[in-house]
Amino acid sequence: MKSSGGSTAAKRRAGQSAAEAVEDGMVVGLGTGSTAAHAIRAIGDMVADGLDIRGVPTSFQSRQLAIEAGIPLADLDEVDGVDVAIDGADQVAGGQLIKGGGAAHAREKIVDAAADELLIVVDPGKLADRLDHPVPVEVLPAARPVATEQIVALDGESALRSAERKDGPVVTDNGNVVLDCEFGVVEDPANLAAELSAIPGVVEHGLFVDLADEIHVGREDGVDIRTP
Numbered sequence: 001m002k003s004s005g006g007s008t009a010a011k012r013r014a015g016q017s018a019a020e021a022v023e024d025g026m027v028v029g030l031g032t033g034s035t036a037a038h039a040i041r042a043i044g045d046m047v048a049d050g051l052d053i054r055g056v057p058t059s060f061q062s063r064q065l066a067i068e069a070g071i072p073l074a075d076l077d078e079v080d081g082v083d084v085a086i087d088g089a090d091q092v093a094g095g096q097l098i099k100g101g102g103a104a105h106a107r108e109k110i111v112d113a114a115a116d117e118l119l120i121v122v123d124p125g126k127l128a129d130r131l132d133h134p135v136p137v138e139v140l141p142a143a144r145p146v147a148t149e150q151i152v153a154l155d156g157e158s159a160l161r162s163a164e165r166k167d168g169p170v171v172t173d174n175g176n177v178v179l180d181c182e183f184g185v186v187e188d189p190a191n192l193a194a195e196l197s198a199i200p201g202v203v204e205h206g207l208f209v210d211l212a213d214e215i216h217v218g219r220e221d222g223v224d225i226r227t228p
Contacts, residue, residue, distance in 0.1 A: 007123065007220065014121040014218030015039035017225065018086045021119060024052050027074070029085025029111040030066050032059040032104040035121045035218070036088040044069025056082055058111050059104035060173050076111060085115035090206070091133035092126050092215055095228020096189045100136030100206030103161070103172045109204055109211075117213045124217055131186040135196070136161070136206040137179045138172055143201020147179060150199045154192070157182045176203055 015038025022028055022043055030040050040055075040062060047053065047070050055071040056079065057063035066073055076082070087108055091098040097120065099105045112118045137158070139147045144160065151158045158179040161170040169177045186192055186207070193207040215226040 009220055010123040010218035011035040011121075012038045012218065013223050014123065014216045015086070016042045017216045017218065017223040018119040018121045018214075019043050019046065021084055021086075021117075022046065022051070022053060026053045026083040027079045027081065028053050028055050029082045029087070029115050029118075030055045030057045030062045030071070031085065031087025031108060031112075031121075032062045032102045033088035035123065036062065036086060037065055039086045039121055040065050040071070041069055044071050047071050054079065056085075056111055058087070058108040059102065061102065061104070076114060082111060082115040084117045084119060085112045086119045086121060087112055089120050089122055089126055089208070091128050091131055092120065092122055092212075093128045093131045095210060095212050095215075096131055097208035097212060098131055098133045098135055098206050099208055100138075100178070103136065103138070103170050103178050105136055105206045106138050106172065106174055106204035109208060112208065112211055118211050119214045119216060120212045121216045121218070124219060127217065131189055131207075132184060134180040134182050135186070135192075137181055137196060138174070138176050138203040138205070139179060140201045140203065141177050144177060144179070147199050147201055151179065151181050151196075154195055155183065174203065
């Protein structure tokens, strides 16, 4: 069963809790989304108080927020590694995640996979017993017909994500489009992840399998830290 939740206070508590893991000298992956944004702001406050870190943003959005927060930034190829990444999720079941609501999952997965430790920040409404949220799949625009056909072959239904306040589809930071794919309950996330990755033209999908080290669940009265 999915839990209810989603208040700003719960998201802020989760973000601030994960930010407490950041230490002087670290390289920190900066995730995308409303809950990760609270972590970025908290890290910015720590930098203002003298913390010496570098942040690796996962999207245009997180980059702009980090600049506003005063966090020194670097690209992934400018650092030796990422000590910790802090990111949100659209759904969490145990240690398995579905991400990509902000269409940044390709860059998020690159940074999150490079990190020594990945801390996921969510409110209780993102928790589920099993993954059943639509899986975002970023594809090259020319590959959309092929990808759509092969997703149907995997017993999925896909819809091209439309942009808001503009005509046409959502275009990712990488210049691609996103298919939101319904598979019902995902019984075997690792197998579906492999099958989606094998589709020609797929850049990345939103299944994050066995990457999370801690789940920080913000609540009205505190934070529940879970280890998958």
